[in-house]
Amino acid sequence: MNKIHKKIWTLTTVILLIMAAIWITLTYYNQKTQNQYNDILQRYLRMNEVTRTSQQMIADLNNYFITPIPENLDKLNTSKEKMIKVRSEVSYLRNSENDFALTNYMNLIDSLVETTDRSLLFFKEKETEDSAKEFSEATRISMYISEMTLTLVDSELNTYERFYRGIIEQSEEIKKLGIWLMLMITCLLMFLTYGFSLSITKPVQKLTKAANDLSRGRFHLPIKVDSNDEIAFLAQTFDRMRVNINNLISEIQHKAQLEHELQESKLLLKESQLLNLQSQINPHFLFNTLNTLSKKAYLEGSLETSDLLVSVAGLLRYNLKRLDRPVTLGEEVMVLQQYMDIQKARFTDRLHLKMSIDETCLNVDIPGLTLQPIIENAVNYAVEPREDGGKIWFRIQDGNDCVIIEVEDDGPGIEELKIKQILQGQFIQKDGNSTGIGFTNVVRRLRLFYGSDDVMSIESSAAGTKVVMKIPKDRRGAA
C-alpha cells in the first residue's frame, strides 16, 4: 500500500533532486567560467609581472650602483631570481597565435638578465664607462619589455576577443536559461503538487460525501474509494461499518415486524375469545340442558337422540375449553367426528362423509377449532342448500415433513375473488348460518401459529371445492 507519508516523501525527493541537479549544473558551469576567468586574469597578471619585475630589477641595479652595499646587491639578486622565475612562468602563456612574440619576449628577458650581469661585472672591475653603457642598454631592454608586454596584451585581447565575447554571450544565455528553467520547474511542480493534493483530497471528499450520506440515513450506497493509500483503508473500514449498521437495522426491523405479528395474533385471539364469550351464556345453559335432555332421551329409550345430544354437549364443551392453547390433531379429529355426527343427524342421507385418516399423523400440534370451521363451511355450502345432499371427503395424509389435511366437497364452488380474500386474510361478510369463527380467522391463526404463509390452499371449481392445509410436523416460530 502506498502510504501518504511515502507520497509526500517521494514528492519532496523529486523536487530536491531537480533542484540539486540544477544547482550542480550551474555550480559546475560557474566553476568552469570562474576557472576560465582566472586563467585569463592570470595571463594578464603574469605579463604585468614581467614588466614590473624588469623595472624593479633596473631600479635595484641603479640603487646598487649608487650605493654599492651588500644589501642592495642582495636585493638585486632577489629581483634577478624573480625575473628568471617569471620568465619560466611566461612560457605557459604560449599559444599558436603568440608563439613568435613570446619567444622574443622570453629572449628579451634573457638579454636583460645577461646585460645586467655584464653591467655588474664591469662595475665590479671598476670599468665604469662600460658598466654605464650596459646599464643604459639594460634600461632600454626593460623599456622594450614594457612595450612588448603591451603588444602582447594587445594581441592577447585580439586573440581572445571571440572567446571573451563567447563568455559574455554565454552568461546572457545562462540568465535566460535560468528564467525558462524556473518557469518550467514552476509549471511542473504545480502540476505535481496539484496531482498529489488531488490524490489525497479526492478520496477524502468521497469519504466526506459517504459520511454525509450515512448521516442522512442512506445506508444502501456502497462506499468505494479508488486510491492506494490509507484513505482507501479508511473507506473500506467505513464501508464495513455501513454494512454492519445496515444489517443491524434490518434485524431490528425484522424483530419489530415479529412483534407486530405477535400483537396481531393476540388481538385475533382476543377477538375469537370475545366471539366465544358471546355464545357462552347460552352454551353453558345449553350444555346442562343438553345433558338433561340426553339422560331423558336415554330413559325414554331413544338411544340415538341421547347419543346425538352427548355429541352436541361434547362439542360444546370442547368449544368452550380449547380455545387458547394448541391441541393435537387427534383431538381435533374427535371433535370433528362429534360435529359430523350431529350434522348427519341433521341431514341424514343428504350428507355423505368419507374420512380417511392416517393415524400416525394425529400427534401433530394444531391450533384449536381449525378443522371444524372448514368442515362447517363445506357443510354449509355444499350440503345444506342442495336437496339431494352432497359429499364431503376428509383426508389426513403424511407428507414427509408436514401433514396434509384435505377437505373436499362437491359443492358449487367458491368465487375466485372470495378465495383470494380468504387467503389474504381479509375479513368477509359473514352469513348467518356460520358458527362464528370464520374461515378467514382460521387462515390467519394458522399462519401466525406456524409462522409461514404457505399453510392453506383452496382449489375451487363448479364441481367442488378442495381446501388443502399443510401442517408442519415440527412447529417453529412464535406460539
Place this chain on the structure above:
Amino acid sequence: MRKTGILIFCLTCIVLGYFTFTLYKKAFTSERDLPAASDGQEVKYRLVLITQELETPFWDKAGIAAREQARKNGASLEVWGSYGKNQEEFLKKLEIAIQSKVDGIIVQGLDTKEFKDLAKIKAAFYGIPIITVANDVPKSESLRKTYVGSDQYLAGQLIAEQLLDDMGHEGKVILMGDKHKEYYQQQRLDGIHEVLKDYPNIQTVYAETTDVREEIIAATQNMLNQNPDTDSFVAIKANIAGAMIHEIGRRSLVEPYYIYSFDDGPDSISLLTQGKLDGIIEQSPEKMGSLSAELILKWLKDEEVPLKSDGYLTDIRILKALEKK
C-alpha cells in the same frame, strides 16, 4: 474542463521544455575553446624582416613574399618596422630584434652610423646574421651577410637612358636627393651621371632636401626659381616625388616636364597612373622578399656559405606612364 486543463498544461510544458532545451544546448555547448596552446613543435628559425616603410605597396609585396618563402621552409618570419621612414623607431625595432635573439634579420639598409653600429656590433655580438634588402649598406661598414635587391647603379643608368630617349640629347635635369646621401642613392646618382656624362649638352643640377614635406617644397621652389629653363626632374629618392610634383603643379603644368622616380615610395604607382610621373624604375619586391628569406635560411642551415658579398641582384625595368595608361 479537466481535459482542457491537462491539454493546456501539457502544451505549456512542451513549449517550456523546448525553449529550455534549446537554451541549454546553446549555453553549454557553445564552442569557446581557448586558442590552441602552442603546438609544441618549436619553429626552428625565427626571422624578422624590418623596414622603414611599413604598409607601402612595395614593402607589402616584399613582406608577403618573404613570409611565404619562410613558411615553405618551416621557419617563421615577421615583418616589423616603422612608418614613413621613422628612423628612430626603425632602429629600435632592429635593436629589439637583436635583443630578442632572433635567428636572422632581413633589413632595409639604412646608411647611418647608428644602423651600422647596431648591425656591426650588437648583431655580431649575438651572432645574428643580417641581410640587407632593397637598400644596401656596404659590407665593410655593416658586416651584412649579403644584399638582395636591385642594382641601384643600373637603375640610375636606366633612368638616364629613358631621359635621353624622351627629352633628347640636350636640356636641363634637376636631380633631387636626400641630404643624407644614402649608399643606394649615391649608387643611383652615380648610374645617372655615368650615362649623362657622355652628353655635354645635358646639364644636371643636384638638389638636396630632407624628408620633411615643407623642405621638399622649399627645395623645389628654389630649384624652379634658379633654373626656370629646366626640362626634367629625377627624384632619386622615391618619397620626394609626391611633394615635388605637387609643388611643380602649383607653378605650371606638370606635363611638359619629364619627371622620373623609383617605385619604392608610398605614392609612386599612383603618381604614375595619374600621368604625373613619366616613368619609374620598377623593381621586384616579391623576388627580394622571397630570395632574402631563402638565402638567410640557407645560410643558417649551412647550405650556402658564404653568401655572395656583392649581393644577389633582382630584376628592374623602366615603367613608363604611357604603358600604365
